[in-house]
Amino acid sequence: MTPVRILALLALVVALGIGPAMAQPVTSAKSGVVAYLEGKVFLENEQLEFSTVHFPQIKEGNTLRTEDGRAEVLLTPGVVLRLGEKSSLKMITNRLIDTRLELVSGSAVVEADAVEKDTAVTIVCKSGTVGLDKMGIYRFDAEPGRLRVFKGLADVKLGAETVEATLVPGGKSISLDSDTATAEKFDIEDTDALDRWSSHRGMVLAMANPSSAKTAASRPTFNVGLGPGYGMGPGYGMGMGMGMGCDTWVWNPWYGVYTYVPCNGSFYSPYGYRYWSPYTVGRVYTPGGGGGGLGRGGIGGAPTNTGFGTVPYASPAASSIGTSGVVNASPSVSSASSSSMGSTSSSSAASSSAGHGSSGGGHGH
Secondary structure, rough: HHHHHHHHHHHHHHHHHHHHOOOOOOOOOOOOOOOOOEEEEEEEOEEEEOOOOOOOOOOOOOOOEEEEEEEEOOOOOOOOOOOOOEEEEEEEEEEEEEEEEEEEEEEEEEEEEEOOOOEEEEEEEEEEEEEEOOEEEEEEOOOEEEEEEOOOOEEEEEEOOOOOOEEEOEEEEEEEOOOOOOOEEEOOOOOOHHHHHHHHHHHHHHHHHHHHHHHHHHHOOEEOOEEEEEEOOOEEEEEEOOOOEEEEEEEEEEOEEEEOOOOOOOEEOOOOOOOOOOOHHHHOOOOOOOOOEEEOOOOOOOOOOOOOOOOOOOOOEEEOOOOOOOOOOOOOOOOOOOHHHHHHHHHHHHOOOOOOEEEEOOOOO
């Protein structure tokens, strides 16, 4: 290859942003990517280590389990499952159009920021088969079997698949231990470490959205296997909407996380943080200046009252989990205990966005 052609190729790589973007190798058209973990987490018999260059895929029939650890698993675009300590799940089917998994033991929280009409997520737990029909926050426990819907609407079948479904709305819970049960009201303020960790992780993913959505509108990349699109790094998901890498999970190298990028408009997540599409983010967000307008009070914002408190989970001294590793790109960095989620959001945004937005000057939409 001649020097001129080499220079031309390098220029193209720089222009497209392929170099740094494709350093993150995850590209999947299936559910079940382990996008983040802390502590001891195992896929089958292999202990996993958190890395920003390798993201394990839970294949059909595989089991993901935790000891003193937690894991964040990407399901369909906009739906993420967070597995608690001493818990396990089995992947039944990992197709985006029909994602089914079983919570075998322990606890898990599902944050559904978007439920696309062409996708489906079903959680099996004890005698229950639960379809997640609306955006919301869903808590599953295996011992005893129970579903708590903090926000959203769940379609619950107990026992045989042929029985009539029970719709469980936000603020209601239902036993999954038997073939018959009725939904009952529960206290949404009654939360634990897993609930608070999920809320904190939800904040981190939303913080990464504005810069990803902004870049998705201006930088061409490639969603391998899904056709060309736009996005910051490899897309993970449907890649729908006028060929753009949106309605999908998008890698954000500045925050070291996968975030959801919708194709149209903007909306608040069930935790109260704002997500922007490539079409809307340009009006309120400019990398390197101003605020991101992420939450109701700026980046980080003030989450809506979902009963999750404001303090991110800090593990007991005997645990090696740490808090969440929040937005640091380095896999070896784990945050120290923080006094409040609000302070964590502002400080981590300032320290980690590398000039791509700040914690102040939010638009407060």
